[in-house]
Amino acid sequence: MRPWFARSDDRRKGQRVAATLADVARRAGVSAATVSRVLNDNYPVAPATRQRVLRAVQELEYVINGNARALAASTSDLIGVLVNDVADPFFGLIASGVQSETGGDKLAVVCNTTGAPDRELNYLTLLQRQRAAGVVLSGSAIEEPEHIHAVTERLRRLAAAGTRIVLCGRPPLPGLAGGGDDAKVATLAFANRDGARELTEHLLALGHRRIGYVAGPADRTTTRHRLEGHRAALAARGMGAGSGRLIAHCAYDRASGRRATLALLDAEPGLTAIAAANDTMALGVCAALRERGLRIPDDVSVTGFDDLPFSADAFPGLTTVRLPLYQAGALAGRLLMGHESPPPDGLVTIPAEVVRRDSTAPPRRP
Amino acid sequence: MRPWFARSDDRRKGQRVAATLADVARRAGVSAATVSRVLNDNYPVAPATRQRVLRAVQELEYVINGNARALAASTSDLIGVLVNDVADPFFGLIASGVQSETGGDKLAVVCNTTGAPDRELNYLTLLQRQRAAGVVLSGSAIEEPEHIHAVTERLRRLAAAGTRIVLCGRPPLPGLAGGGDDAKVATLAFANRDGARELTEHLLALGHRRIGYVAGPADRTTTRHRLEGHRAALAARGMGAGSGRLIAHCAYDRASGRRATLALLDAEPGLTAIAAANDTMALGVCAALRERGLRIPDDVSVTGFDDLPFSADAFPGLTTVRLPLYQAGALAGRLLMGHESPPPDGLVTIPAEVVRRDSTAPPRRP
DNA sequence: CCAGGGAAAGAAAGCGCTTTCTACCCTCGG
DNA sequence: CCGAGGGTAGAAAGCGCTTTCTTTCCCTGG
Structure with missing residues (x-):
């Protein structure tokens, strides 16, 4: 055919x-x-x-051959952006931010890793093939020593070949120093711990004492950090980290959030608030509560995380933590383009800020 | 420094x-x-x-040089995906779909055109430089003969150089035939007209007679098609296309939708329903109605278009038209990879389907 | 025992650029 | 009037691959 x-x-x-x-x-x-x-x-x-x-040039409609040029000059017009999935606004915003600063000269290659370690490595290889000018790695990392080591090695080689690297929303990679003369990798860390802590403090201040937590997959750094923040807030009040029964781990999506909430409700019917590890899950939490005939925030308060655009229009408007994702992406882009320099240690913390909307309120007196 | x-x-x-x-x-x-x-x-x-x-190869950690390879073999591992903005879930879904089918071998270059004609052309040139293996153009086209001509020419040259081209959610380009032996360009057209017509029919069936329409920018094909569908439904009932005062054009975003709604409400306080040209604007419509103390759907019904993921969780759940964007992107990807062939005329229509949720109801009897 | 043939490997000519090094011309200052 | 030197342009050597064309070698059949 x-x-x-x-x-x-x-x-x-x-x-x-x-x-x-x-x-x-x-x-x-x-x-x-x-x-x-x-x-x-x-x-x-x-x-x-x-x-x-x-x-x-005009008459012949000549367009330079980028490959030949890249080969001869050993330069590249490509920037890689690794994300879990561009369709997820969290990553879409980051990717868009990167684009905004690199779009004029460079082409942004967006790679959907679905969070899978092997796909991540595979894409890094493909980018190395193209001798990419820079790479932004976003998406929370798997906390598996083996994989971290593999990624570190790959990045070290990329950096050695002149590829600039920015980690966006990932923990710094030990061994890939940030600053000084042999600086290679810049890291943009989201204030996940602080944000989560402040959010739970908000819940505690409202009077909530039995707070459920719908966490992400247990093996992700982001999951751990947000959970740590939550626990820190509880601990500060002298509250145990919460019995394990108040915490449910599941995937970072809506359906999982819904299921986890149903399970939580079965285990602890007395919950007056549920914190979700991100906004998408929070929507699932809300759906589950509604199915059980519980009103938000009257019966149960709900919080999210990220403050994705839809959160303001969800019902009720979601109390959450705002992460300036687009701006973080843009910063990553500027760093890659050399328009801006990271601090000596290569580490930039992206602040998080609690946004109060209508999904949280004081608990009803029982 | x-x-x-x-x-x-x-x-x-x-x-x-x-x-x-x-x-x-x-x-x-x-x-x-x-x-x-x-x-x-x-x-x-x-x-x-x-x-x-x-x-x-192992011992030397050899990674092939993609540029040299591309030059020598005159092949390419790059696929361009032109979108208005990846941060917009509409485009994020399409981009993600394309990726799902091309990710293994090819790298997807996502280009944010912001809908600007010159950026679109500029990106096409950049992709031509890299001798991209394929290009997906999404994002509604500006209906300006000059620009259409410029794009057609650029695409013709790209196709001549072996780049495969798929238009996704755009009108076919006259002159770039679709099928036969010299097939160059495949076109995936969304059933915007039909979807809009059915949606308005739904509103009419509920009993609405004074229906406002918040349209997109007047110079976009998508805007025109959706508006035509709306008018066709009205015309079928013998209703005039609606006085111009029932229609407001504005940008495809939330804030514009809100402003347009306020204006519409001022001009026609008797509206019992407002159809927005996409879901994002519909959120703005809802916000504006709430500001005016109007309840949805009790006082005014609202509809969107696209059925983006957030629409189900908006308040109230948005009645809208579902467009299988991810699947359309995936199809575009398969077409580019040669895993599937378009019909002889190169034209595939992506069906649209009305999704009824809670934002529409019969009008209150006055 | 040798011609014939197939399988496996190598030599070398590009692919379309960039960039160093060299060549040239013209203008000055002495 | 001549040599120095600044300003332009060209020749040519790559950049790291792919691929055609040869060559080499060994096995087979007559």
């Missing part, structure tokens, strides 16, 4: 399809070197010559 | 940083040709030799 598109073979056989530098040079009556210099504007060229070259 | 990352100059001066094919060949005691053959598995190589080569 003949494919519906032109095969590359078709092209190779036939006459040249795109003009080359040499074609332009010939037409302009100059050498290839001169054309290259006009195009890159990195060497003096007489105005008249320049004009002739530019005209030839 | 010395940049925080290793400069590419640093690299060029110093000793070679990455192993090359020749290094591998030397170490394995074979010729470069043989290494290439092992790596590409496109020519018989004796098992023993193969083993030696693979070992050398």
Whole structure:
């Protein structure tokens, strides 16, 4: 079956399809070197010559071959952005932020890892193949020594080859120093612990004492940090970290949040508040509560995390923690472009801020 | 000021940083040709030799240079995905769908055009530079003959160079035929007109007669099609296309939807329903209604379009039209990869389906 | 025992650029 | 009037691969 598109073979056989530098040079009556210099504007060229070259470029509709250029100059126009899934607004916002700062010159390659370690490594290899100019790694890391080691090694090699690296919303990688003369990797850390702590403090201040927590997958750093913040707030009040029965781990999605909430409710019917580890799960929490005939916040208060755009329009408006994701992505982009420098230790903390809406209220007196 | 990352100059001066094919060949005691053959598995190589080569690859941590390869073989691992903004779930879903089908071999370059014609053209040039294997254009097109012509020309050249092209949620480009032997471009068209018509029919069936419409920017095809569907439904009932005062054009975002609604309400206080041209605007519509103390759907019914994930959790659950965006993206991906063929005319219609939730109800009897 | 043939490997010519090094011309100052 | 030197342009050597064309070698059949 003949494919519906032109095969590359078709092209190779036939006459040249795109003009080359040499074609332009010939037409302009100059050498290839001169054309290259006009195009890159990195060497003096007489105005008249320049004009002739530019005209030839126009006439031949010449478009430079990026691969040849990258090969000869050992540079690259590619920036890799590793995310769990672009369709998730959390990552979409980061990716969009990166784009906003790199879009003019560079092409952003967005890679959906689905959070899988092997896909992550695989994409890093593909990016290394293309000799990417930079890579942004987002998405919470799996806390598995083996995988962390593998990623560290891959990044070390990328960095050695000149690829700039920014970790966005990930813990710093020990061994890949941040600052000093051999600085390689910048890290943007979200204030997950602080944000979670303040959020739970808010709940405690309202008077809640039996608070359920719907956490993310147990093996992720982000999960752990947010949970630690939650526990810290409880501990500060002298409350035990909460019996394990108040905490349910599950995937970072809505359906899982719903299921986890139903389980939590069965185990602890007396809950007056449930904190979810992110906004998406929080929607599932709300759905589950409604199914059980519980009103929000009258019967049970709910909180999320991230403050994704939809959270303000959810019902009720979700009390959550705002993370400036777009701005973080933009910062990552600027760092990659060299438009900005990270502090000596390479570590930037992205602040988190509690946003109070209508999903939290004091508990009803029993 | 010395940049925080290793400069590419640093690299060029110093000793070679990455192993090359020749290094591998030397170490394995074979010729470069043989290494290439092992790596590409496109020519018989004796098992023993193969083993030696693979070992050398391991030992040297060799990673092929994608640019050199692309240059020599005139192939490419890049797929371009043009979207207005990845942070918008509408486009995020499409991009994610494309990725799902291309991710293994290809790298998806996501380009945020913000809907601006010049950025669109600029990105097409950048992709042409990289000799991209394929391009997906999404995002509603500006209906400006000049721009359409410019895009058509750019695409024609891309196609001529072997780049496969899929238009996703855009009108077909006259002149870039879809099928037959010289097929170049496949088009995935969303059933915007039908979806909008059915949605308005739903409103009419409920008994609404004074229906406001918050449309997108007037110069977009998508805007026009959805509006046409709306009007067609009205016309079928013998209702005038609605006085212009029932229709407000604005940007496809929440804030604009809110403002437009306030204006509509001022002009026509008797509205019993408002249809928004997409879900995001619909959220703005809801916000505006609430500000005015109107209840949804008791006082005014509201509809959206697209059925983005958040629509089910909005308050009240949004009646809207579902567009299988992820699936459309995936189809685009399969088309690009040659895993699937478009019909002879190159045109695939992606069906739309009304989803009834809680934001629509019969109007109160006045 | 030798011609013939197939399998496996190598040599080498590019692919389309960048960049160093060299060549040239023209203008000055002595 | 001549040599120095600044300003332009060109020649050519790669960059790291792929692929065609040869060559080599060994096995088979007559």
